[in-house]
Amino acid sequence: xxxxRDYGPAAPHGPDMTATHDPLHEMTPxxxxxxxxxxxxxxxxxxxxIYWGDMSWPEQIKFASKNxxxxxxxxxxxxxxxxxxxxxxxxxxxxxxxxxxxxxLGLEGYVLFSIGNLKPLFQAEGSFAxxxxxxxxxCNPAWIAAVEYMEISGIIVGQILVGILGDWLGRRxxxxxxxxxxxxxxxxxxxAWGVTLNGWIICYxxxxxxxxxxxxxxxxxxxxxxxxxxxxxxxxxxxxxxxHRGRKVTSAFLMQGWGQFFNQVILIVLLLIFHHGSGNPPxxxxxxxxxxxxxxxxxxxxxxxxxxxxxxxMKSASKQLAAAKKKSKVTGYxxxxxxxxxxxxxxRMIATAGAWFANDVFFxxxxxxxxxxxxxxxxxxxxIMPGWLYNLINVGVSLVGYYLASFLIDNKLYGRKRMxxxxxxxxxxxxxxxxxxxxxxxxxEHIKEFQTMYFLSSxxxxxxxxxxxxxxxxxxxxxxxRATAHGVSAATGKxxxxxxxxxxxxxxxxxxxxxxxxxxxxxxxxxxLFLPDTTGLDLKxxxxxxxxxxxxxxxxxxxxxxxxxxLSWWECWRGVxxxxxAEADYKQKIEEMRADWExxxxxxxxxxxxxxxxxxxxxxxxxxxxxxxxTFFEKTRGTGTGNSxxxxxxxxxxxx
Numbered sequence: 001x002x003x004x005r006d007y008g009p010a011a012p013h014g015p016d017m018t019a020t021h022d023p024l025h026e027m028t029p030x031x032x033x034x035x036x037x038x039x040x041x042x043x044x045x046x047x048x049x050i051y052w053g054d055m056s057w058p059e060q061i062k063f064a065s066k067n068x069x070x071x072x073x074x075x076x077x078x079x080x081x082x083x084x085x086x087x088x089x090x091x092x093x094x095x096x097x098x099x100x101x102x103x104x105l106g107l108e109g110y111v112l113f114s115i116g117n118l119k120p121l122f123q124a125e126g127s128f129a130x131x132x133x134x135x136x137x138x139c140n141p142a143w144i145a146a147v148e149y150m151e152i153s154g155i156i157v158g159q160i161l162v163g164i165l166g167d168w169l170g171r172r173x174x175x176x177x178x179x180x181x182x183x184x185x186x187x188x189x190x191x192a193w194g195v196t197l198n199g200w201i202i203c204y205x206x207x208x209x210x211x212x213x214x215x216x217x218x219x220x221x222x223x224x225x226x227x228x229x230x231x232x233x234x235x236x237x238x239x240x241x242x243x244h245r246g247r248k249v250t251s252a253f254l255m256q257g258w259g260q261f262f263n264q265v266i267l268i269v270l271l272l273i274f275h276h277g278s279g280n281p282p283x284x285x286x287x288x289x290x291x292x293x294x295x296x297x298x299x300x301x302x303x304x305x306x307x308x309x310x311x312x313x314m315k316s317a318s319k320q321l322a323a324a325k326k327k328s329k330v331t332g333y334x335x336x337x338x339x340x341x342x343x344x345x346x347x348r349m350i351a352t353a354g355a356w357f358a359n360d361v362f363f364x365x366x367x368x369x370x371x372x373x374x375x376x377x378x379x380x381x382x383x384i385m386p387g388w389l390y391n392l393i394n395v396g397v398s399l400v401g402y403y404l405a406s407f408l409i410d411n412k413l414y415g416r417k418r419m420x421x422x423x424x425x426x427x428x429x430x431x432x433x434x435x436x437x438x439x440x441x442x443x444x445e446h447i448k449e450f451q452t453m454y455f456l457s458s459x460x461x462x463x464x465x466x467x468x469x470x471x472x473x474x475x476x477x478x479x480x481x482r483a484t485a486h487g488v489s490a491a492t493g494k495x496x497x498x499x500x501x502x503x504x505x506x507x508x509x510x511x512x513x514x515x516x517x518x519x520x521x522x523x524x525x526x527x528x529l530f531l532p533d534t535t536g537l538d539l540k541x542x543x544x545x546x547x548x549x550x551x552x553x554x555x556x557x558x559x560x561x562x563x564x565x566x567l568s569w570w571e572c573w574r575g576v577x578x579x580x581x582a583e584a585d586y587k588q589k590i591e592e593m594r595a596d597w598e599x600x601x602x603x604x605x606x607x608x609x610x611x612x613x614x615x616x617x618x619x620x621x622x623x624x625x626x627x628x629x630x631t632f633f634e635k636t637r638g639t640g641t642g643n644s645x646x647x648x649x650x651x652x653x654x655x656x
Contacts (some may be wrong), residue, residue: 001620005424006576011152016456019355027632031628034628036049036542040587041239041242044110044242048226051582052536053563053564059411060412064083064412069178069245070357080406087536088455098255101225101226101252102222102253102255102256102505103255103302104182104218104222105222105253105255105259105301108182109256110216110262110263111186111299112215114263117391120384120387121271124382125282125285129287129473130507143198143201143202143205145505147205150503151209151211152501153212154211155211155212155213155494156491156495157213158178158214158216159217159219159490159607161213162174162177162220162483162489163220163428163490164487166220166221166224166483167321167334170226171225171321172316174220174221176311177217178214179303180191181213181214183304185207185208186297188192188207189207190199190293205640206374216487216494217487220482221483223318223471224474227248228321228462229320236605244410246410247406249471249475250409250425253467253471256397258399260397261395261399264391265392266298267295270295275291277386280385281383291625293480294547312604320479325480334481336356336474338484341478341481342487342548347529347530348530348568349569351472351476352473352531353492354522355420355424355523355527357471357492357493357495357496358465358519358522359466360494360497360520361496362465362523363461363541364500364651365431365500366394366454366457369434369450369451370387372389372393373447373451377447384501394455394617397455397459400463401460401461405462407461407639416472416531417531419464420523421527422460422464423460423464423465424464424521425524426457427517427520428521430456430460431457431516431517433511434453435516469493470490471517472507472531473486473489475539477636478532479543482523516568530569531568533568537560541559543560544561545561545562557585558579558582558588559585563577597630598633
């Protein structure tokens with residue numbers, strides 16, 4: 001490669017081979033403008049090149065408000081242009097970018113919500129009631145209790161197992177595996193049978209456990225693949241990545257709410273069809289059988305389509321993970337990254353796992369309100385329809401929370417951390433008020449206030465910890481172990497659900513209201529102390545920082561990923577933010593770009609010499625250099641510091 005090293009004079013005075021002067025001093029105004037455009041995008045930096053996190057609070061408000069207004073105007077204009085060309089195109093765009101990525105969560109939300117909805121139907125019908133209602137004359141009560149325990153246990157197994165497999169074999173295979181398991185599980189649920197009712201319940205329980213494994217895997221796979229697809233595979237992120245990464249992931253997550261909504265609607269319609277147009281008891285054995293079996297058969301069709309789509313239409317889902325492994329020279333599971341993650345990001349696990357645990361206790365706790373106010377409003381009611389209809393209203397309120405979370409989760413003035421803190425605090429308030437005034441609020445004259453708190457607790461659960469925990473459990477960790485970390489966090493959350501389902505069997509409703517609120521304060525506390533705020537943070541910066549950590553040079557990274565704005569209180573207290581240096585990082589990024597440019601020039605030389613490496617070319621397919629950038633690197637060749645672990649492999653490649 002001598003001809004590459006002796007490329008020629010870079011500037012009239014020749015290159016500075018001693019690296020004793022700052023190459024940035026050689027920049028022309030046009031070159032500086034190009035580099036600022038690439039490295040200081042106007043959605044994160046003001047016209048003076050100051051990062052938004054470095055601005056004063058009034059300046060941040062002005063900057064964020066201006067950018068939000070411009071982006072809203074741009075998006076509205078884009079939607080209007082799409083509509084004028086084809087009125088259905090905005091809907092097809094939404095379906096492709098929000099519905100399909102969240103289809104797995106929508107289907108599992110449908111099925112899991114169905115388990116709780118079917119229970120009162122089973123308890124209301126004569127022969128099934130012998131199995132589902134005390135004194136359990138036809139079934140072993142341990143198997144009835146196992147319906148919830150085994151479902152949650154299956155989900156926990158799937159979250160951890162598929163999270164590890166997703167980091168080992170890739171996101172695509174994890175997605176395909178999840179859909180396949182869920183499809184088989186739905187067939188098992190639809191066809192569940194037994195010679196006796198007890199035999200049927202045993203079959204039903206194990207079908208739920210198997211289905212739960214697929215459901216559990218959906219959490220880490222949907223979150224990681226959705227986030228990595230949002231970020232893209234290029235070296236330089238796009239405005240869409242930076243401004244809407246959270247929205248894209250939470251828009252997929254909110255399909256869980258639509259799954260719950262459609263499940264309730266379909267159950268109501270099916271019962272009316274098979275029960276002669278009436279929702280009132282007595283319910284026939286045949287009506288219950290058809291209602292429950294067809295309600296499981298319907299999502300089986302959608303899940304089978306999902307298997308096809310993920311197999312044949314999502315072949316690049318593992319691209320980001322493959323690129324990260326290639327940089328680290330890892331082919332299987334990256335155990336070194338796992339150890340380093342617990343070393344450097346261990347406290348973040350307290351935030352993501354602990355907050356999810358507290359949230360799932362609340363999620364189950366929300367159901368406490370409903371049975372109480374229905375008993376007050378309809379004291380002699382023996383129909384399941386009022387409960388189903390109130391569920392439908394509650395899911396509608398939850399969907400409002402889901403969508404509002406999706407719209408504001410990327411807002412620099414509110415964002416992830418504040419949203420989670422406010423959500424936990426409001427849920428604490430909405431539970432603690434009736435806890436210490438329980439008899440008052442469940443009286444007929446105050447029952448409307450009780451209902452209001454019920455619906456508001458659902459709203460703030462979605463517009464808060466439920467949406468945020470799903471996103472940040474993937475976002476705050478590096479790519480090589482992202483699915484594992486998300487799976488462990490989600491599994492810890494399900495332990496909260498398991499705790500609630502077991503505990504609630506042994507205490508009365510009043511005591512439940514005494515206990516549940518304090519999990520809101522717990523969630524708020526771990527959020528404040530240990531959760532970094534990744535709102536407005538370019539995720540590629542976090543990956544840059546990870547490369548330095550993996551090279552054993554944490555202190556040499558100076559970018560915005562260690563800006564105090566994007567660190568937890570714990571990390572700030574440990575002094576991680578002291579490494580932040582905007583000017584040093586700017587120079588460092590230029591040196592990394594220089595290395596990429598030199599690699600690009602080397603590939604061109606190899607191509608001319610017939611030694612073109614197709615894999616290397618694919619790795620750098622996004623490297624497009626303007627003439628000004630190329631001229632700058634030519635005239636300042638030899639002045640680089642090489643102070644980045646991202647440069648080392650390239651230097652070795654071109655010097656040998």
